[in-house]
Amino acid sequence: MGTRSWSGWGGILVVALAFLLAQDGDHVAQAQGGAALRGTTMRVSTWGGSWKDARHVTAGKRLEQLGVKVEYVVGNPMDNFAKLVAARGRDVPFDLMELGTGDIKIQAREQGFLEKLDLARVPNARDLPPASVDVDAVSTHLLQIVIAYNAEKFKEQGLPAPTEFKQLFHPKLAGRVAFPDINTTMAAYTIVGFAMLAGGDEHNIAPGFKKIGELKVNYYYKASTDLITKFTMGDVWAAPWHVGWVFRARKAGFPMSFADPRGDKWTGMIANEWVGIIKGSRNRAAAEAYLNAMLDPDLQVDFAKRVFMAPTTRKALQKVAADAALRESFMWREEEIKKAYELDWKVLARDWPKWVEAWNRVTLR
Amino acid sequence: MEPGHPAVAALPGRGPVKAGLASGWDSLLLPALGASLLLFLLPQALFVKNSLYAPLGFGRIGDELTLQNFGRVLTDSLFLYSFRLTAYLSFLVAVVAILLGFPLAYFIARSQSRWRSLLVTLLVVSSFITVVIKSLGLIVILGGSGPVNRVLVGAGLVERPLTLLNNQFGVVVGLLHYTFPLMALVLLSVVQTIPASLEEAAEVMGAPRRRVFTRILLPLCLPGVLAGGLMVFNMSMGAFTSAALLGGGRVPVLPILIQRKIISEVNYPMGATMSVLLLVAVVALNVLAVWLLGRFRRLSAGMRGTL
Incomplete structure (x- = not known):
């Protein structure tokens, strides 16, 4: 025991801490936020049908594991944007919104509906290429x-x-x-x-x-x-x-x-399709956790297999490259994307x- | 039909209703009437208010009262075309519903068959089915490879499948499917109040069937027919779902135009202006129809008096 012993324990703690920090930030965030999120109910606006189902069995289930109840407001982004406008000045109709293409992201931003993102609270966003990250939205698929x-x-x-x-x-x-x-x-x-x-x-x-x-x-x-x-x-x-x-x-x-x-x-x-957190949301932590789950590499690939849309994080794209069936399903290679037209x-x-x-x-x- | 109507008074076991009893029961309707008025008037008041402010884009409205929205809408060729089309299709649906509904209602009312109650039940049940389900059923039935086209092509009546959906025909069929059971039930209640003995008496006196129809049945049924026709017309003027699902985005009835203003453009003042104009037009057309009926009845009574 004695001094040497204490320094030994200290070394182990430092190594353990370094190991924890090196882990996927997702799990750290979950561990930190899990207890605080338990019992909350959040709402996500998204497309209906199999799209909503795919969202729920991927990101939605992850949130349920954290004790969050997830409800969905279905409709195409323009319809949901109209709901947001109609609720101006009152409680927001949803916490997180699938904004669709860039035009609605810009309109929602100009109307003051989007919350600025704190990427430290959405650690998986660090793995996105610059074209898929904006100040108030991230792209989850192409x-x-x-x-x-x-x-x-x-x-x-x-x-x-x-x-x-x-x-x-x-x-x-x-x-x-x-x-x-x-x-x-x-x-x-x-x-x-x-x-x-x-x-x-x-x-x-x-x-x-x-x-x-x-x-x-x-x-x-x-x-x-x-x-x-x-x-x-x-x-x-x-x-x-x-x-x-x-x-x-x-x-x-x-x-x-x-x-x-x-x-x-x-x-x-x-086109990148964007997701943002709605300003005035009372469940911001849950919305951040959901967004982070949407960008989880494994869940991105699982989602891609369900809806056949290219994921956006680099780790997920590496997994696509290794999957013979998936890599021929959609455009995802950098050189292909460069040749494509974006409005x-x-x-x-x-x-x-x-x-x-x-x-x-x-x-x- | 009014309680004092001769046909009602002639019904067996239907003596005059005591005024006190009637007013007692009537008062029970007041809460429902109040709730209906509240639910009708509040949204309408909101729409009228919104229509009086200028749109500033993306759901924002100006703060100065103006009539500019009405000026813009009433000089918009698309709105005027849409209004004419909506009124035309609604009128067509009302007429076809009367022509189809009256024989069915008459048959059921006069039938002694044990199937009679089954037919009435079917009508009631079909009126409960949501318009979305009805429209989706029609999409399958009227589609290019649906049963209607298969029969027509199979029988050699047409060379290639007809386009029965995503056009005005599809919308008219959808609106008919939606409103017909209600129309038939209204007409059934009207025909049931006319004693068969009146027709029998006329026939005994030597009147042919056509004359019995034109001189007895039709005049007695006319208020009910008009009420049913107006009900179908009003429902069709405001029907969105049938036009949205069966018009394929190509039949610009007013509810579709209003939906686009509000959802696609998030332009509440213009959408509200169109809604207010639609309401005013429908109320005016109803008032006109009732006035014309009253005038017709007074003229008829006058002609009978001079005979």
Whole structure:
């Protein structure tokens, strides 16, 4: 015993402390916050259906293990943003929001709805590339817009894989194409893609709406769950969609295929999808813990396998690279992402009401 | 039908109702009436208030009273087109519901069959089914590979499947499916109050069926038919779900336009302005219909008096 003995114990403590600090911050945060979070109820706004289920069995279950009850407010980000606006000045309708693409993140920020993030309390965010971190939101997955099509019908009709939006104007596809409704995440990219057919882009969107008016649309889909029904019933043969649904349809046995749209200088369309904590939340610690769980590498990969969307943390991407099936399911390699088109979301956030106005006049007449 | 109506008075066992008893029972309705008025008037008051302020974007509204929203909406070609379309489709649905509902109601009312109560039960039960479920059922039935198109193509009546969804036809069918059971039940209650003996007496006197219908049944049923028609018209004017699910985003009825203003643009003042105009138009059309009916009845009574 004596002095040597004490210094020996001190050494062990230092080593143990260093070991603890070197561990995944997630577990430390959980250990610290677990007791404080027990018994709280938090609300997360997210998409419905299998997306919400996937969120719950990954991040939601992690929070339940910490004693947190998680409730979900389902709807697409625009609908949920409207709920947030409607509740201005009162209790917030949810603590954490899946904001979707960058335009809603910017709108929510400008309206003062987003809380600045303390990344020390979301340690898994340290593993994100700079493009996936913002002051008040982090990206949890990548959205990849593709042209999804019924491979059997296309073969029957002798149609080539639709690698360009202009192929949707083929006479054999008249009345067989579904177009994303303006409120869906896919709409902005598709409208811009159509604008590019006539020399425009997000800065000059009018040609896009003109082209949409010329397309012989079957219907404008509001929900992917509805669109999958229309595909399986044979009413719709092709639609601008996101790649996650292509694989979910394949998993269900439907002969769905996809092509990445191409332009002169780009191949594929991709976007970070953001999650933020709502200012005024009374469950900020639980929201931070949920966000941290969303970025946990294992849970990110588990989530990717369920919804077929590329994860964003570096550790999760390493796991994707090692998974033969997963690495061919979506765009995730750095060089692919560099070649893909990403919208200027600031333009979209600024001009959105004008886009909706133009959309109404084109699609409702 | 009013208690003093001759057809009601002629019903066996239906003597005049004592005024005191009637007012006693009527007072029980007051709490329900009060709650309904509160639930109706409060949101409407909020909408009227919102319509009088300028939109500042993303749910924010100005603080100065203005009528500029009404000016903008009433000169907006899309709104005017949408209003005409909504009124036209609602009127069409009301007329078709009357044409289909009256024979069914008459058949059930006059039937002595043991299946009669089953038919009434089916009507009541089908009116309880939510419009979402009804619309989803129609999507399956009317789809390109649905049973209706399979029968039409199989029978050689059409070469390729018809487009029965995501257009005005789909919306009309959806609205009919939604409102028809209620219409049939209203008409059933109307026909039941007209004694069959009136028709029998007319036939004994030598009146052909067509004359019995035009001179006895129709005049007696007309207030009920109009009430049912107005009910269906009003429900259709405000129906969102059928148009949203069966119109495929291509049938711009007013509820769809209002939803887009509020959800997509988060523009409460303009959405509220459209809602107020929709309400005013519906109330005006109802008042006009009731006034026309009263005038028709006075004219009819006058003509009978001169005969």
